[in-house]
Each structure stands twice: as structure tokens, then as C-alpha cells.
Amino acid sequence: MQFTSAIVFAILAYTNTVMATPVPTSTAVATPPATTTLSLTQQLFLSDTAVDRFKLLPNNDDFVFSFNQDQKGAGKGGRLIAANRKTFPALVGSGSGMAVGFVGACGMNTLHVHPRATELQVVVQGRLVTEMVPENGVNNPDGTPRVISNTVNAFEMTPFYQGSVHTQFNPDCTDAVFVASFNSEDFGAGQIANETFAVGNDVIAATFGQSINGADIDKIRAAIPASIALGVEECLMKCNIKKN
Numbered sequence: 681m682q683f684t685s686a687i688v689f690a691i692l693a694y695t696n697t698v699m700a701t702p703v704p705t706s707t708a709v710a711t712p713p714a715t716t717t718l719s720l721t722q723q724l725f726l727s728d729t730a731v732d733r734f735k736l737l738p739n740n741d742d743f744v745f746s747f748n749q750d751q752k753g754a755g756k757g758g759r760l761i762a763a764n765r766k767t768f769p770a771l772v773g774s775g776s777g778m779a780v781g782f783v784g785a786c787g788m789n790t791l792h793v794h795p796r797a798t799e800l801q802v803v804v805q806g807r808l809v810t811e812m813v814p815e816n817g818v819n820n821p822d823g824t825p826r827v828i829s830n831t832v833n834a835f836e837m838t839p840f841y842q843g844s845v846h847t848q849f850n851p852d853c854t855d856a857v858f859v860a861s862f863n864s865e866d867f868g869a870g871q872i873a874n875e876t877f878a879v880g881n882d883v884i885a886a887t888f889g890q891s892i893n894g895a896d897i898d899k900i901r902a903a904i905p906a907s908i909a910l911g912v913e914e915c916l917m918k919c920n921i922k923k924n
């Protein structure tokens with residue numbers, strides 16, 4: 681089901697390409713154009729079978745993805761490299777994705793959700809403090825929302841369920857690294873602060889019970905950092921890291 685919109689998009693893109701070239705009236709079936717404007721991922725999607733996909737990936741290194749690269753628009757606290765079906769077309773048809781996070785001293789992967797996947801996260805260097813809020817109704821005995829919080833050490837794993845709101849931060853002054861698998865080629869992410877403060881001030885004011893005014897909302901909006909951000913104050917002081 682998760683493929684539907686991408687398939688429709690790919691077919692539309694394909695149809696446009698075909699329609700741009702004159703179609704001979706005598707042939708009932710249009711032959712594909714010699715050149716295509718489709719991305720490799722789109723072509724892989726349209727392949728008749730999995731066997732046909734391998735013809736589009738002729739080199740052995742088409743099947744290797746390197747996490748040793750920079751992240752565009754990375755925050756101050758580290759970088760996160762994602763292998764999805766766009767960045768790594770060989771994933772088409774696998775139903776799987778992966779990310780590696782390099783979290784610097786006091787770095788925080790800010791609160792976010794994955795709209796289409798559950799994440800299994802393994803810490804492979806250092807340790808991370810993780811927090812997850814699953815959904816409405818998962819509460820403590822006193823009725824407050826349950827926050828599943830853990831310190832995950834090297835070679836320990838924790839799940840972040842699809843749609844759960846979660847975050848990780850490195851409480852130490854040395855680097856931490858995690859590897860995260862996803863059961864989707866297009867796991868996606870939504871940063872909670874970005875998404876919340878994307879809507880108008882009236883809606884935000886109502887959401888927070890009219891406790892903040894327009895000027896404060898604008899200030900908060902302008903201060904939202906790119907992830908991976910610099911984390912909690914206590915850690916910054918301990919590690920002697922300047923906030924700005």
C-alpha cells in the first residue's frame with residue numbers, strides 16, 4: 681500500500697514522456713521511448729519483475745551505499761545519513777531502509793516521527809539517552825502520558841514504533857554513533873517542532889491554551905534548530921560547549 685502514490689507518480693511521469701512523442705495510429709501498444717526522463721528509482725518501480733530490475737543496476741557497486749558522507753543542512757550536534765529508495769535506488773522492492781547517525785558531544789536528534797516505518801536502533805559507539813511517546817492512551821498509572829526513556833549503551837537496541845514521537849541525545853563529551861533499520865524504503869521523518877510551528881499563530885496559541893502570544897511564537901519559530909542539534913544545557917556545561 682505504501683507504494684501506491686509513488687507508482688501513480690511514476691506512471692504519470694512515464695505517460696507524459698510517451699505522449700510528448702507522436703504515437704503512430706496503427707500500433708495499439710505504445711513502445712517505450714528510447715530515452716527516458718524517469719529517475720532510476722522510477723524505472724526500477726516500473727520494471728516488470730525483480731529480475732528486470734537487475735538490468736538497471738549493472739554494476740556491483742550499485743549495491744553499495746556509503747554512510748561516509750556529509751548531510752545537507754546538518755545541525756550543530758552531528759549528522760544523520762539516510763539510505764532510502766531515492767538516495768539508494770537498489771532498495772526498490774526491498775521494503776527496507778537504514779540510517780546512520782553521528783551524534784557529537786551533547787548532540788540531540790530532536791523530537792521526530794517516522795510516518796511509514798518502525799525503527800530499530802542499535803548504538804554502536806558511545807551511548808544515547810532515548811525517549812519515546814507511543815500514542816494517546818499509553819499512560820502512567822496517574823494518567824499522564826508514558827515516556828519510555830532509556831540509556832542505550834553500545835551494542836544495545838531499542839525500537840521506535842511507527843508514528844511514535846521520539847528523540848535521542850548523547851549525554852557524553854565524546855561522539856556516539858547509531859545504526860537504525862526501517863521496515864520501509866521510504867520511512868520519512870517529521871520534526872515535531874518544525875511541523876507544529878509551521879501552522880499559523882492562532883492555531884498554535886489555541887494548541888497551547890492561549891499561554892503564548894504571537895511575538896513569543898515567532899521567537900520560538902525562528903529559534904528551532906536543524907537536527908542534529910546541540911542538546912541539553914547540563915551536558916553543554918559539563919563538556920564546555922558554547923551554545924551559539
Ligand SMILES: *[C@@H]1O[C@H](CO)[C@@H](O)[C@H](O)[C@H]1NC(C)=O
Pocket residue numbers: 753871874902904905906907
Ligand atoms: C526545521 O526548522 C529549522 C529552522 O527553520 C531548519 O533549519 C531545519 O532544517 C528544519 N528541519 C527540517 C527537518 O526541516
